[in-house]
Amino acid sequence: MAESLLSLDGLAVHFKVGNALAGGIKTLKAVDGVTLDVKPGECLGLVGESGCGKSTLALAIMGLLPPTRGTIGIDGHQISGSTPPDRMKMARTVQMVFQDPYASLNPRQTVRRTLADPLRLHGITDKAEVETRVIDMMAKVGLRPEQADRYPHEFSGGQRQRIGIARALILKPKLVLCDEPVSALDVSIRAQIINLLLELKDDMGLAYIMISHDLGVVEHVSDRVAVMYLGRIVEQGGWQEIFENPRHPYTRALIAAIPDPFHRAAISADAKARGEIASALNPPPGCHFNPRCPLRADICTAEYPAFGEVSPGHRAACHFRDRVS
């Protein structure tokens, strides 16, 4: 079995929110005990609704938020609450592609500068080498060399996302966190960017964490999938297992909620979730999903279910994971 590139062990990121004088300080458990690993060259799809903690998880892996508990191991480095990350070293291993290509590029920097700065910061100062690597990278993401001196506003959304991808890959990282990389783009442009990300993955041997709420995209690109709900992973497994044999009612609700006319009625309407995601400040007792769950029983309000194995590599945190759909 291949060595993990990324391994999270019981990772928790908590925030103190509120005011000691008005209402008191509460703990928001944005990420609460996440254990998972990513192998080199693998794509892990991370799925969940807003507020489930997936972006906090990404920021912690980037070294931008200190863990409250647990550890993050990346390519031999260990990060925990007491050992802060060496961001410079990590930048060569982990990079990120952001959702909004309008907000994530510096409007006052040309493409060349956006791509060359990381190289120079990391000690590649030979002008000819910098130039070659910038132009090579631009070609890889489908930009022409003469576009190097243009500014972000001169590009369309899809091209800007290509620049964002080039910036993430210029240091040849091993792991790229893609946070909703296509959801801000026009529908007719998305396929271009998804195809590009998959090509580059094979080409450069990258591992991805693909954060998305679009299950169609996740199924298309992922090798394995993790589903998050209120700060915890509730189901994890190979992509085919998750989509064809989902065992957590939340995963089933997500799949049932997709308005796909080709897939209509594949999962019955009673798989749908009721109500809305609870506040992470005040999660319900027992299984966090119980107020919305069609399978709820007494045990669900009493204890949080174990993250038990369904089949090798496929786990689900549900008391009824063995009840076949």
Place this chain on the structure above:
Amino acid sequence: MTTPLLKVENLRIALAGDGVTYDAVENVSFEIGRGEAFGLVGESGCGKSITALSVMGLLRRPLSLAGGRVILDGKEIQNVSAAEMRRLRGKRIAMIFQEPMTALNPLSPVGRQIAEMFVLHQGANWNEAMDRAEDALRQVRVPSPERRIKDYPHQLSGGMRQRVMIAIALACGPDLLVADEPTTALDVTVQAEIIDLMAELCAAKGTAVLMISHDLGLVANMCQRVAVMYAGRIVESQVADAIFAAPTHPYTQGLIDSLPRLGERARRGRQKLREISGVVPSIANYPAGCRFNPRCPAVTEVCRSVVPEATPLPAEGVVRCHHHG
């Protein structure tokens, strides 16, 4: 043949720019029958939202109605006085917006905002109106409506706010509900619930729906007929099921083929997504002839110079493409 509830005929919307006027919407025609759900689909900038606004009489500078007719129940409404339009809005036609937080009044309790409808349009007194507001909240399945009517919008979740919007829109039993991306700001599982709720209430009250969305799947599930817009024109309109089974316009075909479809990878393995090349043109640079021609795989000389006419399809609907048939 009975008269349609809403008939939009050769609608033309002008956008005034720096000394030039652009056609933001051109020759848009469609009909919605009583109780029918009709979907208008397209990417950002295609003119679908301003088409909806023109039906509501809500176009404001720099946009203006430059031609065409909007006929509600046999009566032209595109030129009625502001006062008369105000009487129609809310009573005969109502609208739901994408972002309920900005559409609701933040300084007024939600019960009051619903009750206002009964006071303004039906001459009810405030006490009676507040009782009916509570019933309206119950109908859109807001839990404990007797307490919720006193809440301000910021105290409600996104899904609950959109339920309040629906309650306001349907309060006076309008003939037509215009819904502009009603679930785009919501999580997927909540989206499914809101769509079900809208469909159910409108069916029960016999309300027709004009649904605006970028999500072809969502629209096809909810609506009986769908029109696809591209760069200010309707390129194809069809019965919802038919548009997936047999899309006729290359743009519609491209959109359907370019999105990763749930279950597809399990059936056929991972195929490269079919891309639509190029980008959506900006309004200042709409190409001559068919506006999709620079991106179209089937383009020929005639496409670059002649605007395609609307050609009737064998079953029902029209397509605007030189190469159809």
